[in-house]
Amino acid sequence: xxxIIPIKQVPETSNVKMDKETGTMIRExxxxxxxxxxxxxxxxxxxxxxxxGGKVTVFTMGPQAATKALKEAIAMGCDEGILxxxxxxxGADTWATSYTLSEAIKHIGEYDLVIAxxxxxxxxxxQVGPGIAAWLDIxxxxxxxxxxxxxxxxxxxxRLVEDGYQILQxxxxxxxxxxxxxxxxxxxxxxxxxxxxxxxxxxxxAEDLKLEESYIGLKGSPTKVVKxxxxxxxxxxxxxxxxxxxxxxxxxxxxxxxxxxxxxI
Amino acid sequence: MRYNHVTLxxxxxxxxxxxxxNVFSDEEKMEAYSHDETNAAEYGHxxxxxxxxxxxxxxxxxxxLANRELIPITPRGAGSGLSGGAIPIFGGILLSVEKMNRxxxxxxxxxxxxxxxxxxxxxxxxxxxxxxxxYAGYPMSLExxxxxxxxxxxxxxxxxxxxxxxxxxxxxxxLVTPTGDIVNLGGKLSKDVTGYDLKQLIVxxxxxxxxxxxxxxxxxxLPTAKSTLLVLYKTPKDAIDTVPVIMxxxxxxxxxxxxxxxxVQTACEYLNESLPYQQAGAMLLIEVxxxxxxxxxxxxxxxGDLCMENGAIEVYVADNxxxxxxxxSVRRNIAEAFKVVSPIQSLEDIVVPISAIPDIIPELxxxxxxxxIKIPCYGHAGDGNxxxxxxxxxxxxxxxxxxxxAKALRELYQITKKLGGKISGEHGIGxxxxxxxxxxxxxxxxxxxxxxxxxxxxxxxxxxxxxxxIE
Numbered sequence: 001x002x003x004i005i006p007i008k009q010v011p012e013t014s015n016v017k018m019d020k021e022t023g024t025m026i027r028e029x030x031x032x033x034x035x036x037x038x039x040x041x042x043x044x045x046x047x048x049x050x051x052x053g054g055k056v057t058v059f060t061m062g063p064q065a066a067t068k069a070l071k072e073a074i075a076m077g078c079d080e081g082i083l084x085x086x087x088x089x090x091g092a093d094t095w096a097t098s099y100t101l102s103e104a105i106k107h108i109g110e111y112d113l114v115i116a117x118x119x120x121x122x123x124x125x126x127q128v129g130p131g132i133a134a135w136l137d138i139x140x141x142x143x144x145x146x147x148x149x150x151x152x153x154x155x156x157x158x159r160l161v162e163d164g165y166q167i168l169q170x171x172x173x174x175x176x177x178x179x180x181x182x183x184x185x186x187x188x189x190x191x192x193x194x195x196x197x198x199x200x201x202x203x204x205x206a207e208d209l210k211l212e213e214s215y216i217g218l219k220g221s222p223t224k225v226v227k228x229x230x231x232x233x234x235x236x237x238x239x240x241x242x243x244x245x246x247x248x249x250x251x252x253x254x255x256x257x258x259x260x261x262x263x264x265i
Numbered sequence: 266m267r268y269n270h271v272t273l274x275x276x277x278x279x280x281x282x283x284x285x286x287n288v289f290s291d292e293e294k295m296e297a298y299s300h301d302e303t304n305a306a307e308y309g310h311x312x313x314x315x316x317x318x319x320x321x322x323x324x325x326x327x328x329x330l331a332n333r334e335l336i337p338i339t340p341r342g343a344g345s346g347l348s349g350g351a352i353p354i355f356g357g358i359l360l361s362v363e364k365m366n367r368x369x370x371x372x373x374x375x376x377x378x379x380x381x382x383x384x385x386x387x388x389x390x391x392x393x394x395x396x397x398x399x400y401a402g403y404p405m406s407l408e409x410x411x412x413x414x415x416x417x418x419x420x421x422x423x424x425x426x427x428x429x430x431x432x433x434x435x436x437x438x439x440l441v442t443p444t445g446d447i448v449n450l451g452g453k454l455s456k457d458v459t460g461y462d463l464k465q466l467i468v469x470x471x472x473x474x475x476x477x478x479x480x481x482x483x484x485x486x487l488p489t490a491k492s493t494l495l496v497l498y499k500t501p502k503d504a505i506d507t508v509p510v511i512m513x514x515x516x517x518x519x520x521x522x523x524x525x526x527x528x529v530q531t532a533c534e535y536l537n538e539s540l541p542y543q544q545a546g547a548m549l550l551i552e553v554x555x556x557x558x559x560x561x562x563x564x565x566x567x568x569g570d571l572c573m574e575n576g577a578i579e580v581y582v583a584d585n586x587x588x589x590x591x592x593x594s595v596r597r598n599i600a601e602a603f604k605v606v607s608p609i610q611s612l613e614d615i616v617v618p619i620s621a622i623p624d625i626i627p628e629l630x631x632x633x634x635x636x637x638i639k640i641p642c643y644g645h646a647g648d649g650n651x652x653x654x655x656x657x658x659x660x661x662x663x664x665x666x667x668x669x670x671a672k673a674l675r676e677l678y679q680i681t682k683k684l685g686g687k688i689s690g691e692h693g694i695g696x697x698x699x700x701x702x703x704x705x706x707x708x709x710x711x712x713x714x715x716x717x718x719x720x721x722x723x724x725x726x727x728x729x730x731x732x733x734x735i736e
Contacts, residue, residue: 012585033586034585034587072585187582187592188581188588189580189581190580190581
């Protein structure tokens with residue numbers, strides 16, 4: 001079973017700072033990690049490989065530094081990592097990104113399954129996985145919590161929906177986006193780390209993928225961010241001071257009036 | 266010794282010294298000051314009045330008043346202690362340094378910082394981090410504990426293998442003595458043999474020799490890179506046997522934490538974590554730090570290789586925040602997890618020479634079986650400081666537990682002593698281990714300590730009843 005897993009490198013969330021002027025995330029000097037929700041996709045992929053044999057290929061679109069995330073995935077047990085990297089990809093929205101990633105998948109070769117994380121913890125859209133499925137024109141199941149059965153040409157999965165679980169059977173190849181319930185990501189082993197260190201991570205550029213230039217990067221992105229703002233804090237606290245017994249009585253009366261006015265008592 | 270009670274007149278006098286806002290004696294507010302992290306029902310005691318002074322001069326006046334009126338004073342930091350050191354067991358005045366948390370001086374030239382002692386330890390690192398500096402004191406409770414408490418207890422923690430304990434970093438201090446004098450000890454000097462090293466006598470004195478009001482601490486360069494290993498072993502002995510091998514081979518890890526199967530399993534169940542603990546009888550958590558990520562990862566790998574060569578069954582590597590946090594949270598939550606299993610327990614911190622650790626593990630198993638209680642064992646393998654914790658069997662009555670606890674502790678301490686160890690490596694004696702220290706210490710050493718106490722505190726009002734009794 002050949003499995004392809006698109007992953008993303010995201011800023012480690014406990015370190016994220018926002019630029020108050022522009023409303024964008026400050027990425028400089030921030031440590032990046034594999035998008036934590038992608039780890040569940042990686043684990044699910046490795047488990048399928050362990051069960052059915054085959055190969056797990058992990059790939060990402062990003063700068064050279066993203067190689068680190070790919071090597072981490074290899075250390076966990078993926079067989080191969082591929083970096084999709086080109087200055088022309090900069091500024092891509094979910095439309096342009098899913099186009100680029102779907103083209104990369106076509107180049108990577110034969111596959112039975114694409115497994116993506118539910119969403120990335122930085123952009124939080126959850127659109128890229130389904131976008132890839134649309135570009136590739138393959139069946140899609142989102143929010144997959146369990147893989148029930150895999151046969152030579154079909155897969156049966158459970159997906160979490162608002163009032164329960166939905167069971168879907170789909171022909172292969174297909175794309176799944178998975179949620180936490182699907183697996184417990186393993187930690188990379190020392191053996192895996194060593195293997196990852198010496199493994200080559202090939203790089204594919206826009207030219208290698210023969211991409212339509214008007215479909216990629218900022219130019220190919222129909223999404224326009226008009227403004228990013230902070231929500232106003234509408235909660236306000238009021239400290240009622242009370243000195244001595246008289247003060248306390250007065251304060252209590254004041255509080256009662258306040259709560260009555262708000263129809264809380 | 267008979268103490269006098271805190272009268273209304275004395276409360277008024279205290280209010281004059283520190284201002285009425287900084288004195289309170291209502292039960293509800295004082296309750297929080299009546300215990301630390303030891304079992305409140307067993308060790309807690311209410312103070313008669315709580316004062317929160319803001320200067321050394323105020324503390325000096327309070328101490329002089331206490332001497333005049335023969336009222337005990339109990340100094341207190343954040344109350345995160347584990348031996349009852351900050352509990353006012355004779356009532357009297359509870360003196361909290363919580364309002365003394367100012368940073369007084371950051372001296373980049375000498376790489377030192379001077380602060381008041383009510384500052385939260387972690388806050389120091391937050392302040393100096395941007396300048397690439399680092400305070401290496403690392404008690405596990407660093408987000409709540411105060412520097413003052415760290416000094417009083419000579420706090421150790423999870424990074425002592427490489428960086429040593431609190432005392433190593435205390436260069437100077439301002440102290441209010443038990444008779445109310447204010448004195449400066451030490452300074453910003455790397456070498457100083459001008460008389461006795463009194464500041465180091467104060468470090469670890471559990472507030473019995475005065476109240477530290479300011480401290481100058483030495484800083485080091487901030488380690489910016491780290492790599493963490495989680496190493497699985499079949500048996501505790503295999504794990505512990507690796508420790509000296511690693512220590513001898515060059516790279517000194519910043520942490521080498523030992524966790525037995527029971528500890529890992531309980532913490533994992535508590536955290537809903539899925540580490541593959543079933544196959545492992547024990548684990549080591551090893552962290553290597555430095556300033557170059559690539560080098561640190563290579564160093565960690567070399568340590569991992571040593572582990573594999575010495576019987577490890579698997580080595581997991583965490584070199585980013587997500588995975589490191591996953592591993593560390595297991596270690597940090599062991600105590601909390603056992604509190605859920607059985608809130609009644611005795612958290613111990615025996616310390617033995619590193620090479621004696623393998624000998625103590627089977628003894629713990631024996632005690633566990635003999636008394637029908639669980640004794641999870643985890644702790645700082647790199648420095649021989651182990652948290653063997655006696656956990657009450659939920660089937661036992663409280664009375665039976667008290668009986669067992671005393672007997673099992675006595676046996677545990679005897680074994681520890683026989684192996685060349687001592688009863689406390691970092692939590693201190695306080696009230697909790699007072700009788701056991703008496704049983705396990707050379708009488709001559711004990712009498713020297715008492716001599717110091719009596720010379721410094723002739724009226725015996727400064728944190729009395731801690732470590733040892735005078736009468």
